[in-house]
Amino acid sequence: MTATDPGVGRIDFYPTHQHAGYKMRAGKPFPFGATLVPNGVNFSIYSSTATACTLVIFDKGALTPRAEIPFPPEFKLGDVYSMIVFDLDPETLEYGYRMDGPWQPEAGLRFDESKILMDPYARVIGGRDVWGVVPNWDNPFQHRSRLAFDDFDWEGDVPLQIPTEDLIVYETHVRGFTKDPSSGVHFPGTFAGLREKIPYLKQLGVNCIELMPIYEFDEFEHAHVDPDTGAVTHHNYWGYSTVGFFAPKAGYAATGALGMQVDELKTLVKELHRAGIEVVLDVVFNHTAEGDHRGPSISLRGLDNKTYYMLTPEGYYFNFSGTGNTLNCNHPVVRNMVLDCLRYWAAEYHIDGFRFDLASILGRASDGTPLSNPPLLEALAHDPILAKCKLIAEAWDAGGLYQVGSFPAYNRWAEWNGKFRDVTRRFLKGDEGTVAELATRLAGSPDMYSGRGPTASINFITAHDGFTLADMVSYNDKHNEANGENNGDGANDNNSWNGGVEGPTDDPEILALRGRQIRNAAVMLLTAQGVPMLMAGDELGRTQHGNNNTYCHDTPLNWIDWSLTEKNADLLRFFSHLLHFRHAHPVLRNRWHHSGYDYVGSGLPDLSWHGQQAWRPDWSPSSRTLAFMLDGKHARGGSEPDQTIYVAFNTSWDTQGFELPPLPGGERWHVFANTSMPSPEDICAPGEEWLLEEQAYVLLGPRSSVILVGKPTYLA
Numbered sequence: 001m002t003a004t005d006p007g008v009g010r011i012d013f014y015p016t017h018q019h020a021g022y023k024m025r026a027g028k029p030f031p032f033g034a035t036l037v038p039n040g041v042n043f044s045i046y047s048s049t050a051t052a053c054t055l056v057i058f059d060k061g062a063l064t065p066r067a068e069i070p071f072p073p074e075f076k077l078g079d080v081y082s083m084i085v086f087d088l089d090p091e092t093l094e095y096g097y098r099m100d101g102p103w104q105p106e107a108g109l110r111f112d113e114s115k116i117l118m119d120p121y122a123r124v125i126g127g128r129d130v131w132g133v134v135p136n137w138d139n140p141f142q143h144r145s146r147l148a149f150d151d152f153d154w155e156g157d158v159p160l161q162i163p164t165e166d167l168i169v170y171e172t173h174v175r176g177f178t179k180d181p182s183s184g185v186h187f188p189g190t191f192a193g194l195r196e197k198i199p200y201l202k203q204l205g206v207n208c209i210e211l212m213p214i215y216e217f218d219e220f221e222h223a224h225v226d227p228d229t230g231a232v233t234h235h236n237y238w239g240y241s242t243v244g245f246f247a248p249k250a251g252y253a254a255t256g257a258l259g260m261q262v263d264e265l266k267t268l269v270k271e272l273h274r275a276g277i278e279v280v281l282d283v284v285f286n287h288t289a290e291g292d293h294r295g296p297s298i299s300l301r302g303l304d305n306k307t308y309y310m311l312t313p314e315g316y317y318f319n320f321s322g323t324g325n326t327l328n329c330n331h332p333v334v335r336n337m338v339l340d341c342l343r344y345w346a347a348e349y350h351i352d353g354f355r356f357d358l359a360s361i362l363g364r365a366s367d368g369t370p371l372s373n374p375p376l377l378e379a380l381a382h383d384p385i386l387a388k389c390k391l392i393a394e395a396w397d398a399g400g401l402y403q404v405g406s407f408p409a410y411n412r413w414a415e416w417n418g419k420f421r422d423v424t425r426r427f428l429k430g431d432e433g434t435v436a437e438l439a440t441r442l443a444g445s446p447d448m449y450s451g452r453g454p455t456a457s458i459n460f461i462t463a464h465d466g467f468t469l470a471d472m473v474s475y476n477d478k479h480n481e482a483n484g485e486n487n488g489d490g491a492n493d494n495n496s497w498n499g500g501v502e503g504p505t506d507d508p509e510i511l512a513l514r515g516r517q518i519r520n521a522a523v524m525l526l527t528a529q530g531v532p533m534l535m536a537g538d539e540l541g542r543t544q545h546g547n548n549n550t551y552c553h554d555t556p557l558n559w560i561d562w563s564l565t566e567k568n569a570d571l572l573r574f575f576s577h578l579l580h581f582r583h584a585h586p587v588l589r590n591r592w593h594h595s596g597y598d599y600v601g602s603g604l605p606d607l608s609w610h611g612q613q614a615w616r617p618d619w620s621p622s623s624r625t626l627a628f629m630l631d632g633k634h635a636r637g638g639s640e641p642d643q644t645i646y647v648a649f650n651t652s653w654d655t656q657g658f659e660l661p662p663l664p665g666g667e668r669w670h671v672f673a674n675t676s677m678p679s680p681e682d683i684c685a686p687g688e689e690w691l692l693e694e695q696a697y698v699l700l701g702p703r704s705s706v707i708l709v710g711k712p713t714y715l716a
Helices: 174-178 191-196 198-204 261-274 300-308 332-349 359-363 375-382 418-429 435-442 508-527 569-584 632-638
Strands: 017-019 022-026 033-037 040-046 052-059 067-070 080-086 093-100 124-126 144-146 169-172 208-211 215-217 232-234 242-248 278-283 353-356 390-393 413-417 457-460 531-535 607-610 625-630 644-650 656-659 668-674 697-700 704-711
Touching: 017 067, 022 067, 040 093, 040 300, 052 080, 093 300, 124 242, 169 174, 174 191, 191 198, 191 261, 198 261, 198 569, 242 261, 242 332, 261 278, 261 332, 278 332, 278 390, 300 332, 332 375, 359 375, 359 390, 413 418, 418 435, 418 457, 418 508, 435 625, 508 531, 508 569, 508 644, 508 704, 569 668, 625 632, 625 656, 632 644, 644 656, 644 697, 697 704
Parallel strands: 169 208, 169 531, 208 278, 278 353, 353 390, 390 413, 413 457, 457 531
Antiparallel strands: 017 022, 022 080, 033 040, 040 080, 052 067, 052 093, 093 144, 124 144, 215 242, 607 625, 625 644, 644 704, 656 697, 668 704
């Protein structure tokens, strides 16, 4: 008995058509993409304006197609072409589409039947299987759709669902984290290499890793080539230019050449979860690698250009992303694609959350107008599969739409708080007029997130886009000459300060000052209400030599130098103790804003502000001092009592005395951290704080900060 015997096999197996020896039948319109069905593969692709569609089948890696199978007209339902093709080998199959239709750019139609188009729903994409291997540019199908298999053993793993207020986020780049030979891993620059570093992440104390884009992208997009040697000198290193939304970057997998990137990434996620570390993906839905009208036709442009992209009345591309095109995210079809994509990553890869690059674009209408109630953002907020995922917006775009504090949140979205970054940097420099706003940001930005709580604020001082923390205290100006753009790229408003000398120096006083400034920044970030985010390597004093826009460098400029774990062991120790201190103290991690009142009868308000005089902060424009106290009895609304914590900052150039508020109940102040002290006296292990000799006041050296803990003396 065979599946093709009429009246014997299941109806699903029964072909109705043949073409060039291939047996087919009408397919299932949903799900989009290519999916395995009994004895065949179901292909489903959308286009509202094509006049015909042809499935193009390749053997893996072949330059010429094995077969081209037109979709019979009766296989189209609505705007969806779907077809089951029987007896294909999914292990060696690569596929694409030719779409026929008018070439009328002024009308938004850019059909070109000579192009072979990648499936936008492809779960695996070939063509860039090993990072940095120069592709065959004569290949007519550069990015090849492949099938994924649902055969991974998760061994009971589920997303961790760590409360947002308890997160410490660590932003990193898969390749840059372990590519440097100093990493000592077996598979540098890959998912497997990152997995080898999980013990380091645990020891550091992060519990959420945010991966810069891992969707398939082309590292050779806009590559610079040395005209004399032919060597590629600049790559698309960061990867903020998506080729395929559903497929992991093959070049990030040690097994990419074998097509095993799916399993390798899933293994990484599973092992991170076992270590108690969540995984957030940095996703890019604002534009694609197809660029403007001069760019390549990889997929969406040739499938249904005016559905997928925002177009001007003349048929050109709106460019709110700064990269050539803008995805038409609030079109219902595109909206569904984004939803399908994120559901897929949450369900298939157990991803815990998503950070959306230039997320304000996701709130624009087809003509670019900001929407008051963006359907995509609302749908993401209320999607049942994404219900427990963290949703984080970079709440601005390159078109000038800045929505920090006003992003349409639907009580679900958090935001990269750019205002936290800006004011902390300015206060650290010693700028005037910053104290009042600094206090607001340290309190979790209640001015912007009054109804959403501090967890709406992802606090950061540095990120991939800008100076490292070490460079922020070593350079006044950007130094991006290596990018080949005459130092014209990258931000100019860095709010950085070099301490007196631009760049490297041997001056011990300046080096000591920079070390304090790095530690002061860490204290601000880790004691503020909200969710702290660190950039990988800041805990090691990593430098990019003043380059604040290293998007194109696949070199040590972007790779973590692991020898710094020894060279700057004192700094790493400071960060690690500070991270674990935050974990140990729920009073630093409130879900809701403080009231400024004593509502548990402890004798202290939940949050109070101080200056050089207790209870009297100096809010004047010239003030460079600020202190705050968090009453432990009020931690988590009084539900999880903690110790009382006092934090003070002095960014003036003189030593300043701070009068300390007395503690009730016979408790006494103990020192956890003092950045004016040399290592190892600059910080204690959490729980090993030493008694402050003078309980009435504390001296803070120039540009330094202190963290005190109130506890009974017998616990010291």
